[in-house]
Amino acid sequence: MNRTIRTVEDLLVLLDGLFPPAEPFWDRFYADRSAERPFFTPAPDENLVSYLDRGLLPGAPGRALDLGCGAGRNAIHLASLGFDVDAVDLSSSALAWAAERAREAGIGAGPRFHRASVFDAELPHARYDLVYDSGCLHHLPPHRRVSYLALLDRVLAPGGHFAVTAFAAGAMGSERPDEELYRLGTLEGGLAYSPDELRSLFREFTPLEIRPMAAQDTGSDRFGVPFLLTALFQKAPSL
Template identity: 65%
Template sequence: MDRNIRTMDDVLRLLDGLFAPDADRWTPDAATWWDGFYADRSRSVPFFVAKPDENLVSYLDRGLIAPGRALDLGCGPGRNALHLASLGFAVDAVDLSPAAIAWAEDRAREAGGAAAGIRFHRGDAFALADTELGGPYDLIYDSGCFHHLPPHRRVSYLGLLERALAPGGHFALTCFTAGAMGSELPDADFYRQSRLHGGLAYPPDSLRWIFSDLTEVELRPMRGEPPESPCFGEPFLTTALFRRDPGR
């Protein structure tokens, strides 16, 4: 007879395990699936391009965020981390997938200069937050990680923001837009089906509620960018920028 639930971490691991048979989910052991996803670098995947997100470029161009220490969550092949480093940010970039990190490191070597100073981390950002990731950060950036988390891991995500985001710092997010991309099932149904159906869709009001401890700076659809654009942009994504109260 197993009686192995004692802490909140035990509960979170138990709930993670409900999704273990499913490929399109996040758990600490999901790296194998993502390695397969990143194995063919020539695949026609929108975010495989070596371009930063249009909203990130816009925040910087308008002076909404300024260079400092940055954490890129779910960095993938490193396109946003490289852009931040090129503008003077000290960047920690983390991803579950060794294949993604290897690709990002290759891009950083090819870029040279400031990109060579990016610190890449392979692993679970929630587990690394108290060890390898050296916050506090002036910017925490997430392009496509949050919408792959099962609902219970929002608790871990908010805890990471609480620990790692500097007072006065910014949190920026791109995620699937309700009505355009991602599953719109109620949270409880994901546990009944043990699947995330490729990722969760979020309407703006849900994002405002989830991140209500932060101050909204901007929340809008991502602009679609043509192939010749220097930026990445897909209209099925929502972009959001929040700021932490300087007094916290």
């Protein structure tokens, strides 16, 4: 059959095929644990720690969902504070490492790790008080922002918080227009976002803070690199 496009999801899947598949890349990325990659640190994002320290995020107990959790550093941190955490990633090698880290941390009720697309994961809860994304959004092709917004609408509880870190425009990542990425068939390693672009993309939410990630020294108990942009939003309470 040649005429297979019938639904929006059919169209999204077809557009997925214009870019290289993500799962093999991330399995290779996390398989070499000796590689000197800043994201391999076990330390949580400095902005996440800061939100909690300053009371911008409610503390535990609460339900948290980590999108594209990688080797689990933020999910493990949230679980260590008493959050009920689900964490999703495509890469089996990343999740194997995350599970080892959780065991080594000795967390009794550690994160539940799910190997799946963030759009297809079967989660135990319908709603979460916090949805956290450290580096997932900027690796999504433009058409999957539609799926991403639908995911947030579905899983973020009324009054809940959504936080994201992404490549910062002018510092790292591709700044090509969306349509040009389809002509090239590549995301060029990830897409850069400006503060205004994040405000526009998530305009249904209230922005609480948008700023560059604060750089952290080697050996810090927090992760921070200056080429990332951080943003915290809140969903409106239900009426």
